[in-house]
Amino acid sequence: MDRGEQFVRLFLQHQRRIYGLILALVPNGPDADDIHQETCAVLWQKFGEFEAGTNFSAWALRIARYQVMAYYTTKRRTKARLSDETLDAVVDRMAARPEREDARSAALDGCLGDLPEDDRQLIELRYRGGASVEEVARHTGRTVVAAYKALNRAHERLLQCMRGKLGAANA
Amino acid sequence: MNSDELGELLEALRDGTIDDAQTARLDQILAEDPEALDHFVDRALLQADLTFKLGRQPAMPAPARRRRASWKPLLALAAAAAVVVAALLAIPTKQPESPSYEGCAVLTRALDVTWGDSAPSLGSVLPKRRLSLLSGSIQVEFFSGARVVVEGPADFELVSRNEGFCRHGKLRAVVPPQAKGFTIGASDLKLVDRGTEFGLRVPRGGDAEVHVFQGMVELHSRGTSRDLGGGSAVRVDGAGTILPIPADTEGFLTSAELTFRSAEEGRGRYARWESASERLRQDPRVAVYYSFEDSPSWSRELRCNRPERSPVDGAIIGARWTDGRWPGKKALEFKTPGDRVRFQDAGTYESLTLMTWVRVDGLDRPFSGLMLTDGWTSGSVHWQITQTGKLRLGIHGDKISNDYDTEPMFPAGNLGRWIHLCTVYDRQAREVVHYVDGRLSRRLPLKFDTALQLGNVEFGNWGSPIDGSHYGIRHLNGRMDEFVIFGQALKESDVRELYQVGAPAP
Numbered sequence: 038m039d040r041g042e043q044f045v046r047l048f049l050q051h052q053r054r055i056y057g058l059i060l061a062l063v064p065n066g067p068d069a070d071d072i073h074q075e076t077c078a079v080l081w082q083k084f085g086e087f088e089a090g091t092n093f094s095a096w097a098l099r100i101a102r103y104q105v106m107a108y109y110t111t112k113r114r115t116k117a118r119l120s121d122e123t124l125d126a127v128v129d130r131m132a133a134r135p136e137r138e139d140a141r142s143a144a145l146d147g148c149l150g151d152l153p154e155d156d157r158q159l160i161e162l163r164y165r166g167g168a169s170v171e172e173v174a175r176h177t178g179r180t181v182v183a184a185y186k187a188l189n190r191a192h193e194r195l196l197q198c199m200r201g202k203l204g205a206a207n208a
Numbered sequence: 209m210n211s212d213e214l215g216e217l218l219e220a221l222r223d224g225t226i227d228d229a230q231t232a233r234l235d236q237i238l239a240e241d242p243e244a245l246d247h248f249v250d251r252a253l254l255q256a257d258l259t260f261k262l263g264r265q266p267a268m269p270a271p272a273r274r275r276r277a278s279w280k281p282l283l284a285l286a287a288a289a290a291v292v293v294a295a296l297l298a299i300p301t302k303q304p305e306s307p308s309y310e311g312c313a314v315l316t317r318a319l320d321v322t323w324g325d326s327a328p329s330l331g332s333v334l335p336k337r338r339l340s341l342l343s344g345s346i347q348v349e350f351f352s353g354a355r356v357v358v359e360g361p362a363d364f365e366l367v368s369r370n371e372g373f374c375r376h377g378k379l380r381a382v383v384p385p386q387a388k389g390f391t392i393g394a395s396d397l398k399l400v401d402r403g404t405e406f407g408l409r410v411p412r413g414g415d416a417e418v419h420v421f422q423g424m425v426e427l428h429s430r431g432t433s434r435d436l437g438g439g440s441a442v443r444v445d446g447a448g449t450i451l452p453i454p455a456d457t458e459g460f461l462t463s464a465e466l467t468f469r470s471a472e473e474g475r476g477r478y479a480r481w482e483s484a485s486e487r488l489r490q491d492p493r494v495a496v497y498y499s500f501e502d503s504p505s506w507s508r509e510l511r512c513n514r515p516e517r518s519p520v521d522g523a524i525i526g527a528r529w530t531d532g533r534w535p536g537k538k539a540l541e542f543k544t545p546g547d548r549v550r551f552q553d554a555g556t557y558e559s560l561t562l563m564t565w566v567r568v569d570g571l572d573r574p575f576s577g578l579m580l581t582d583g584w585t586s587g588s589v590h591w592q593i594t595q596t597g598k599l600r601l602g603i604h605g606d607k608i609s610n611d612y613d614t615e616p617m618f619p620a621g622n623l624g625r626w627i628h629l630c631t632v633y634d635r636q637a638r639e640v641v642h643y644v645d646g647r648l649s650r651r652l653p654l655k656f657d658t659a660l661q662l663g664n665v666e667f668g669n670w671g672s673p674i675d676g677s678h679y680g681i682r683h684l685n686g687r688m689d690e691f692v693i694f695g696q697a698l699k700e701s702d703v704r705e706l707y708q709v710g711a712p713a714p
Binding site for chain 2: 053151
């Protein structure tokens, strides 16, 4: 396998958690996409420094974290942001998770199927429809506060089901 | 920390509406509480999974657009990605969710059968198991292509997709070349087929007889083997002695005879159902009735059979006319995402019984619709099957909704066969009761009670989800040949009777 293939294989295996980290730190949208693309480019540039057999996930997440920090700087955002210590803690915790993308994907399919209709519609609106919480509120005739609560409940229900299916605390 | 607060902060972050105070609060929670940190990571990973599964995936780098020096490796990446993605797709990856079953044959005919133990359904996939017939005849089609007609009383075991074992009884096997090697064992012998048609008679406690009608069969007994050609017949006794006997071609029921007799039996059942259907048209309990019988097969209207109650013929969209439970019985086939029948009902119901005969061919979608009212608001009724095979009644009340599910009831063996589904919403007894093939499947207490209004309704699909939003399709993959809505809660005995009078086979 040449290096390009090696890289793409590893990248595809880990892209969900890389994207997961970015989405945990940056609003969903063009900025998150840019960071994701930039991260992908940097990972490839630096792939020579990656030691085969070591934890790709930890390495890639660390690079993604720097891209997020770079984004914070270039945007010169006045808004408050998570502290470096917190970012490190999130990255470490995420990298320590076992890699079970296939199992996760299968579990998620099952859990989505078992989700009560109301919850499922919220999830569909939010992810398939790309609706903001406000839009979810409007579409479902809820107040924004109630929409937050309902979305939260739907996510928690999914998470609980995923934990059950994956059989560990590491959903 | 409570998970509500953390979850809400994460949702606000996703939308970019999180403010400085909230960000500081999030930072504080994550720094101070390791459990919250874990939870945050869980939610972030779930969010990424959901985005990948349902939403727009993040774009890969587009090298040509970039001005940076890094474009060369990126081009390589894009090229490598194209190759490797293709290669990865070609690898037969693990598919943990792919359903599997231990099937080896399909039960394709059953005539006047009294089963000795649990009765398999006509049309169902049979796993490795013993079939005990006290009387009657069946046809079993092995996955290998061998076809066996078994006449009761018999005890026949499905050993694999190309092997059976006959403890006692009478059978006739037709074995095409592609099933060569098809084997039938009995206590004193083993027959290995070399592409033929033969009969085997194993009386209880008596000597077995083998009759070869065509082709060649290897007979193995007590360590010896010999070939039997077409037109020959032998008797094998307990000591392994093989004696030639006259061949008896008439004594074994053929597949064609069984089919002919089953069709006759089916016509009898069809006629019996027809008179029951006539009674149903007059039944005061019935609010909406579609027998699927009165429309000519070119028609795009599904005639309603209670014009005084449900004055609207259903509009057939996409679905095609086909055969139902019996040859000649009309049914509609729902196959593609647009297929549906749309009708209207003006009633308001305290209690309701939904009943249908369907043949579910596959559970392709997160939900397969049986009958769904438009939208999902107060009074809505959604009757559907989840992808995991649970029959579900969803009821929407005033700002509250609940789903009433059965356990999964569509193992592979239940796909592709006619099945009777009935769900009772009983406001008096405060319960929802599901029945499958006339038998109680699940009884669930009502979470809240509300009167039900149907309005615009669809069979086999979901008419209009909430406007402007995106929902997955919910079409049924299968056939439907009768649908009744009773304006009241039916009793268990009523449901059983309705099942029995409409069952395609005993």
